[in-house]
Amino acid sequence: MVDHLVLFTVKEDARAEDVEDLLASLKELKRGVPNVVDLSVGENFSERSQGYTHGLFVRLRTVDDLRSYISHPEHQAVVEKLDTLTKGRLVVDYEYEL
Numbered sequence: 001m002v003d004h005l006v007l008f009t010v011k012e013d014a015r016a017e018d019v020e021d022l023l024a025s026l027k028e029l030k031r032g033v034p035n036v037v038d039l040s041v042g043e044n045f046s047e048r049s050q051g052y053t054h055g056l057f058v059r060l061r062t063v064d065d066l067r068s069y070i071s072h073p074e075h076q077a078v079v080e081k082l083d084t085l086t087k088g089r090l091v092v093d094y095e096y097e098l
Contacts, residue, residue, distance in 0.1 A: 007052040
């Protein structure tokens with residue numbers, strides 16, 4: 001299995017409706033991109049976040065599935081929204097056995 005974790009910070013001047021659209025678009029990746037086993041996204045509530053406002057978790061079966069996810073047109077469209085509405089991203093990908 002492969003887990004893909006993304007932490008990001010929404011810009012202070014981002015409109016609430018644009019952030020809601022971004023989060024909905026991220027959630028849609030679960031249905032729109034093949035081989036996504038699980039996906040969740042949400043707003044941070046921890047005081048330990050070091051400024052990151054949101055997190056995304058995506059689980060896939062293989063590294064090749066992750067590569068396909070990253071290059072998928074729906075994912076690329078969401079990355080454009082992330083580039084517009086956020087000012088920082090941290091990505092961690094790791095592989096593990098169940």
